[in-house]
Amino acid sequence: MTSPAPHPYAKNTSDSAASKQALAWLHTARFYTTAAQLEHLPPPDLPEIAFVGRSNAGKSTAINTLTQQKRLAFASKTPGRTQHINLFALGRQQQVNARFADLPGYGYASVPKEAKWRWQQVMVNYLQTRPNLHGIVLLIDPRHGLTELDDILLDVMRERVTAGLNVMVLLTKADKLTRSEGQKALSIVRIQAGGASVRLFSSTKRTGVAETAVELYNWCHPDAPIGSAVEPSPAESA
């Protein structure tokens, strides 16, 4: 998994004009459709970015934070809240240029691993076969770290990642960590994630929101990137 080199004209994401532009694009997100099976998905005509991770990791909340909308995606204290593939369209009315997919979380039921994966087959099939899948955002609660199920997911995706699929890892709920816990989690997951960009993210403190917004924007606007995915210094990101 290697991050693409910064575009030659790319500016640092600390450039607030870049993050403003990315956040304005993200704010155009609106509900598009929901699908219980792959057959119900729309034609694969636009790049899709999937938000994946264990149940309760904060996928739906991250979508709401990034799009600056309170209840676009269903977030809940009850694990397993997202049970379908929910799609959101991005771009101005006549210029939809990407979709986000909020996927059901894995690992919430206390049943054997094989059964969990059977239940999650729709999600895995989507990730493996959706032709217009352009990137995945893997959300991890750093208090649990990269779990066996996250590892399995990365394994399942390895072929597509090698073929160029974008990947980023967000360590969610960073507000619950001390600065040193955050830095420790970052260094461990950076090694495990094998080259994908990894950053701390908090919906309550907005940690990592600007950088994530710019990276997502650039994934979906490869011909006109607005900033490099330059990580802030550790002091800024904690």
Ligand SMILES: Nc1nc2c(ncn2[C@@H]2O[C@H](COP(=O)(O)OP(=O)(O)OP(=O)(O)O)[C@@H](O)[C@H]2O)c(=O)[nH]1
């Ligand atoms: N403190 C804190 N809590 C968060 C943050 N992000 C999410 N949460 C909480 O974590 C819980 C789960 O969040 P969701 O966004 O519903 O998680 P999910 O990954 O979509 O869960 P599923 O749909 O079950 O897979 C909710 O109670 C959120 O309020 C964060 O950045 N900080």
Ligand SMILES: [Mg+2]
């Ligand atoms: Mg959810």
